[in-house]
Amino acid sequence: xxxxxxxxxxxxxxxxxxxxxxxxxxxxxxxxxxxxxxxxxxxxxxxxxxxxxxxxxxxxxxxxxxxxxxxxxxxxxxxxxxxxxxxxxxxxxxxxxxxxxxxxxxxxxxxxx
Numbered sequence: 304x305x306x307x308x309x310x311x312x313x314x315x316x317x318x319x320x321x322x323x324x325x326x327x328x329x330x331x332x333x334x335x336x337x338x339x340x341x342x343x344x345x346x347x348x349x350x351x352x353x354x355x356x357x358x359x360x361x362x363x364x365x366x367x368x369x370x371x372x373x374x375x376x377x378x379x380x381x382x383x384x385x386x387x388x389x390x391x392x393x394x395x396x397x398x399x400x401x402x403x404x405x406x407x408x409x410x411x412x413x414x415x416x
Contacts, residue, residue, distance in 0.1 A: 314349045334370040
């Protein structure tokens with residue numbers, strides 16, 4: 304089905320190939336190849352897609368770091384989201400201690416009896 308759709312437009316086929324090459328470089332955690340592809344996009348590529356892909360060059364340092372290092376703040380951000388959600392739905396708790404206990408229970412930091 305993909306081949307059939309790509310047969311309709313040579314620009315679409317070229318864009319599809321470049322996006323998949325970028326995804327492969329990203330999955331392989333190869334920042335040099337990733338940015339080499341971005342910097343050598345052909346003029347025949349669709350202008351809108353080319354503009355969007357070249358915007359990634361503005362974030363080169365952050366993308367390069369994400370590909371090189373295994374560190375992520377995702378787990379901390381998830382905890383912050385849990386806390387903010389609990390605060391929003393806990394409006395009206397009479398005691399901060401009860402809210403704190405509920406937060407600990409939700410995150411498995413304490414066991415209930």
